[in-house]
Amino acid sequence: MIYDLSGHQSLTPADPEVPARLRRLQELGLGEVADAHLDEFARRAGDITRAPLAMVNFIRDDRQYLGGLYTGAAVPEALRTGLAGRTFTREHGYCPHVVVRRKALVLDDVCDYPRFAGNPVVDEIGIRSYLGAPLIDRTGVALGTVCVVDVEPRPWGRPGLETIKALASELVAQIHAREGK
Template structure:
């Protein structure tokens, strides 16, 4: 398993995340509707709005997952915030970065992941809007476009 690296702008990213005051807050109905929407549109069992702080990824909104957070060291979202593009892992069992990850080898048995970074105006990617499936799958350019557009709507809700 490969632990996610820290972005070059990590101090600014963490400061920006903390200034938003979103961590450990109550669910937001508008964000929950967006999360439910992408879960339905992409027919996935799990969809999350994840915020990545220095030690964990915390789920501001979630569909299909009981956990409220996981360690950043095992997070897929920690990898997804490193690049502005949508991060896709079509089959976790065939990807050396993830095939022995505890989220792959145990519950929730992730086999597919797609995450669009939530990027604020200052360039800080504070988390992701992500999709998870228990089966490998493909994700085409149209899928990427839709996920990116909904992720941008999530960011608009934060600001």
């Protein structure tokens, strides 16, 4: 875990839902391999929000897996390369916070929030703004997130919040529809 400089506050939240999430992700066949449908959904999320980077992110016990990924032309090559494997630790990024909180998170400029400014994605890959919402399954398990990010601060505001929540709801409905097939 990564801690703030005072050593008092864990910057990566404890996640008691991991066992239930892993079981549910396995049942759904999600979180281990790239999915063209989820890539297309991420592309659409990026287009709708005009964000250069969009993801469908499944949170596991020790890592995050980008089941859906869209990197627009404006994404710096270092960031594109860093995401190529679609896997990174739970300490990188903001999606683990969204999953544990079970609420959308809007960070117009991550540097304005001490808890989030110290995240490795700020210095290592240049993330400056984040907008994400949890994917809460019909069983009540938070599977992961749909999120968009930018390398510049972005005033997402209420419209951004409503958009990302609507996208999360839409994707959960799609996941449930696929489950029934």
